Amino acid sequence: MAEEMRIVLRNYGKINPLKIDDYIAQGGYKPYDKACNMDAFELIQEVKSANLRGRGGAGFNCGQKWQFAHQAQADQKYVVCNADEGEPGTYKDRMIMENDPHALLEGMAICGYAIGATKGYIYCRGEYPQVVTILNTAIDQAQEKGVFKNFDVEVRTGAGAYVCGEETALIESLEGNRGEPRYKPPYPPSEGLWGKPTIVNNVETFANIPIIVEKGGDWYASIGTPAYPGTKILTLTGDINNRTFFEVPTNTTLREVIYKYGGGIPGGKKFKAVQTGGTSGAFIPENLLDTPIAFDSMSEIGAVLGSGAVFVLDETRDIVDVACRISKFFEHESCGKCAPCREGTMRIYDLMTKINGGKGSKSDTALLNKLGRVMSYSCFCGLGQAAPAPVLSTIKHFQADYDAKLM
Amino acid sequence: MNRLTKYANLINDLKEKKGGIIEAFHAIEKEYSYLPEDAIVEAAKTFNVSTAEAYGVATFYSMFSVKPRGKNVIRLCESAPCHIAGADEVFDALKRELGIDVGESTEDGLFALELTECVGQCQATPVITINGKAYLDVNPAKIPEILAEYK
Numbered sequence: 001m002a003e004e005m006r007i008v009l010r011n012y013g014k015i016n017p018l019k020i021d022d023y024i025a026q027g028g029y030k031p032y033d034k035a036c037n038m039d040a041f042e043l044i045q046e047v048k049s050a051n052l053r054g055r056g057g058a059g060f061n062c063g064q065k066w067q068f069a070h071q072a073q074a075d076q077k078y079v080v081c082n083a084d085e086g087e088p089g090t091y092k093d094r095m096i097m098e099n100d101p102h103a104l105l106e107g108m109a110i111c112g113y114a115i116g117a118t119k120g121y122i123y124c125r126g127e128y129p130q131v132v133t134i135l136n137t138a139i140d141q142a143q144e145k146g147v148f149k150n151f152d153v154e155v156r157t158g159a160g161a162y163v164c165g166e167e168t169a170l171i172e173s174l175e176g177n178r179g180e181p182r183y184k185p186p187y188p189p190s191e192g193l194w195g196k197p198t199i200v201n202n203v204e205t206f207a208n209i210p211i212i213v214e215k216g217g218d219w220y221a222s223i224g225t226p227a228y229p230g231t232k233i234l235t236l237t238g239d240i241n242n243r244t245f246f247e248v249p250t251n252t253t254l255r256e257v258i259y260k261y262g263g264g265i266p267g268g269k270k271f272k273a274v275q276t277g278g279t280s281g282a283f284i285p286e287n288l289l290d291t292p293i294a295f296d297s298m299s300e301i302g303a304v305l306g307s308g309a310v311f312v313l314d315e316t317r318d319i320v321d322v323a324c325r326i327s328k329f330f331e332h333e334s335c336g337k338c339a340p341c342r343e344g345t346m347r348i349y350d351l352m353t354k355i356n357g358g359k360g361s362k363s364d365t366a367l368l369n370k371l372g373r374v375m376s377y378s379c380f381c382g383l384g385q386a387a388p389a390p391v392l393s394t395i396k397h398f399q400a401d402y403d404a405k406l407m
Numbered sequence: 408m409n410r411l412t413k414y415a416n417l418i419n420d421l422k423e424k425k426g427g428i429i430e431a432f433h434a435i436e437k438e439y440s441y442l443p444e445d446a447i448v449e450a451a452k453t454f455n456v457s458t459a460e461a462y463g464v465a466t467f468y469s470m471f472s473v474k475p476r477g478k479n480v481i482r483l484c485e486s487a488p489c490h491i492a493g494a495d496e497v498f499d500a501l502k503r504e505l506g507i508d509v510g511e512s513t514e515d516g517l518f519a520l521e522l523t524e525c526v527g528q529c530q531a532t533p534v535i536t537i538n539g540k541a542y543l544d545v546n547p548a549k550i551p552e553i554l555a556e557y558k
Contacts (some may be wrong), residue, residue, distance in 0.1 A: 088486035088525035126433070126470045127526040129539040147417060159429055159468030175453060176426030176465040194425070225516055237488035237529045244530060279487055279525075309529075311488055326488045335467075 002259070004246045005391055007231050008207045011100045017134060020141040029147050035110045036149055040146045044070055045115045047209070049217030051229050056165070057277065057306040058382075059228065059295040060071070066198060067187035069115040072197035077117035077399055079108050079151075080193060082170055083124040083131070087278030088160040089309030090328065092233040093203035095245055097124075097131045100207070101138035105109030105153060107206030110213060112151040121193070123170050126160050153306040166254065166381050167200040168192075169335065180337040181381040197310035203231060204308075224250030230296040232308050236262045237316035240271070248293075251282040255289040257310055269314040271379035273398065277306020279326050280386035282393035283319065304386075319401050323394045324349075324356040330387040341384025344375040348391055361407050365395050414446040415440070416530040418453045420451040425484035428464060432471055440480065440519070449506075470522065477512035477519035479557045481505075483511070484534045486525040490492065493530035504554060517557065 003173025006012065015022035023029070035043050048063030049357045069077060081104060085093040097104060108120045124132050129178050135155045142148060161179045163169045166188065168182035171193050212220045221229045232258060234246045241263030248261065254274060265271055272281045276293070282303040284291075291297050298305045299383060313319060331349040351368050354360045372388025379385045395402055412495055417434045419425045428450055434448045442465050451461035483501060485494050498509075505520055512519040512548050528534045531543035535553070541555055 085527055086525060089488050090525070091527040092527055092528050125527070125537070126468075127523075127539070154424075157430065157433055159433065160523070162467050173429065174426055176428040176456070176464065178462075178463050223492050235529060235533065238491060243532075275487070317491060322487055325485070326487055329486060333524065336452070378550035385448060 005225055005231050005249050006247050007211055007223075008103070008233060009099070009202055009204075009247050010211070011103065012095070013099070015100065017066060017099050017101055020030065020138065020145055020147075020356065022301070023100070023183070028102055028210070029106055029339060031210040032106050032109050032113075032147070034039055035213050040070060040114050040116065043110070043213070046217045047114070047212060050212045050220035051217075052205065052220065053200060053209055053228055053295060054157070055204035055232065055308075056206070057304070062201065062205055065189055066111060067112050067200075068187070069117075069197045069199050072190050074197050075080075076119070076194075076196045077115055078110045078117070078193045078196055078198040079117045079120040080170070080174065080198055081120065081122040081206055082165065082167065082169060082200055082202045083110055083122050083128075083166040084158055085125055085128075085203070085305040085307070086165050086282070087309055088387075089235060089237045089275075089311045090278050091235050092245055094131060096203050096207050097128075098134060101135050102204055103207040103210060104135075104140065105138055105142055108153060109148050109210035110150045110324045111201065111206065112210050113149075115197070115199055116195075117199070118150050118152070120151060121174055122153060122155045123158060123174055124155055124156045124363075125164075125328055128389060129157075140294070161335070162329075163335040163381070163383050166356055166383060169381070170200060170377050171198065178335070181383075186361045216391050225292060225294040227296050228305075232293060232305065232312050234293070234308045235263075236310050236312070238312040239265055239317070240312045241266050246401070250294040251292045253285070253292050254310075257293065258289065258312060262310070262312070265312065265314050267314075268297065269316060271312070272315045273313045273319055273394075275311040275313075276309070276313075277304035278309040279307050279329055280304070280389060281309075281381070283313075283323070283397060285397045288337060304389075319394050319398050320352075320356050320405055321389050324351040324352040326390045327352040327387075330383070334383065334387070338380035338384065340375050340378040341380065341387065344371055344379070344384060345387050347371055348388060352391060355405055358405055360405065365402055365406070368392070369395060381392060410443070411445055411449065414443070414449050417426070418446070418450050420543070425456075428456065429443040429468070432465060436471060440478050441474060441476050441480045443475075444473075448474070452505050458488075470527065478535050479517060479537055480521060482523035482526070482536045484524065484528075484536075485522050486526075486529075488529045489537050494533040496547050496555075497533050497545050497550070498533065500550045502549045503548050509514075
């Protein structure tokens with residue numbers, strides 16, 4: 001198998017995640033000490049120079065976000081880790097938390113120092129009860145050992161709502177409410193949890209921080225593509241020989257991901273399509289596989305890197321059926337706050353069920369195109385805006401599959 | 408201890424957690440497998456929100472149930488990676504074996520059957536979870552022995 005580049009997963013398999021001493025023996029918590037001896041503003045400049053962009057899917061510049069929270073004036077600030085990971089096909093945050101929980105805690109503590117927050121929350125999805133136990137063990141050990149200078153972390157458990165991966169919905173849920181997204185602005189770095197300045201970053205983003213502090217922003221910025229440097233953990237599912245995870249630089253192409261790291265398609269079958277970024281991502285045909293996985297190169301072909309999920313379909317798969325199944329997911333997971341998403345996801349599912357059942361016509365795919373376009377700019381949050389992407393991309397790239405099912 | 412005192416104790420243990428009503432609901436579900444009406448009312452009082460708001464939270468999240476359900480909650484993932492790996496056949500086997508449909512519980516109160524979206528174990532699909540424990544690479548033939556663990 002081709003060589004990986006393990007930065008975030010550098011301790012994977014080398015330490016016992018339930019022993020803080022193992023983490024410390026690998027140099028763990030030294031970057032935190034280093035960070036605490038820096039001026040907070042300089043620390044943020046270091047993170048900015050790394051050009052680390054959010055690994056949860058939105059791709060916002062991490063240091064820039066920290067700077068907003070650093071500059072905000074408040075008696076209390078918060079660091080929140082988004083460990084909701086509800087994107088189908090994605091389990092990379094679980095791999096980090098199960099195998100190296102202190103890398104996450106250290107990243108959060110560094111963020112706390114940088115922005116002036118003394119309290120952190122990890123919002124872990126309810127589907128990961130075993131991860132909650134690991135995180136609590138790690139937190140207890142860190143507190144016993146006294147590694148945090150002026151910071152403490154608490155784990156909160158979600159209860160099964162995909163929309164809570166959206167940062168303001170996650171904040172609402174942390175506050176004990178229905179997880180419906182908030183109107184932005186104000187953005188969380190100025191008004192977030194309980195109205196206080198809050199940084200919400202993904203697990204993988206935080207886990208990148210210690211090594212950036214250790215080795216410097218310039219070192220990090222030189223890996224992968226300049227506009228979205230570093231590595232990305234990908235999880236491969238579907239019709240692929242290696243249904244596994246790996247960490248690669250962001251200039252790796254989709255073709256390399258599927259054939260070099262993923263070992264290609266099983267059973268000597270041909271490739272049909274790949275959906276990247278999880279269930280809200282577009283399906284891409286063979287002729288676009290030479291695209292690097294980096295955020296912006298993916299956007300250019302109408303796809304997303306998102307959470308790093310890579311879902312492969314072979315030539316025998318019924319892509320209309322899969323897209324129909326995905327439209328059911330969004331109909332179920334829409335929080336209902338805004339009409340374009342609440343009604344739109346339902347209509348998409350209705351139309352897709354009709355087409356998938358062989359009762360659709362050309363006018364139905366035309367209607368889907370129009371509905372999807374309207375949703376992409378009129379929905380309140382990312383869930384509704386992205387929901388049409390799997391359907392629209394399959395209509396665009398796999399029209400013959402639709403035509404075969406139309407009346 | 409009567410039921411209401413027990414709810415009150417579970418909720419009271421968490422009252423210092425700001426916004427902790429969701430944690431309280433988890434604690435109640437762990438004990439009763441669902442959220443009884445009087446427990447929701449009690450939680451609303453403790454966390455100083457209206458009963459309507461507490462119900463709003465209880466019904467928003469798919470892991471919570473406001474109607475009684477079986478002790479062992481089986482969830483079958485039906486997201487795309489599980490779907491193409493044969494989740495439907497597993498689902499049929501579960502329905503056959505338990506004699507119930509989705510959203511129902513067995514008469515003996517032992518099992519509840521629910522669908523779910525991704526549970527983050529996509530390395531070995533299809534996946535089911537029972538009370539949060541994941542079973543990987545499931546197929547219809549494996550169902551009886553998995554269920555036997557809970558009988």
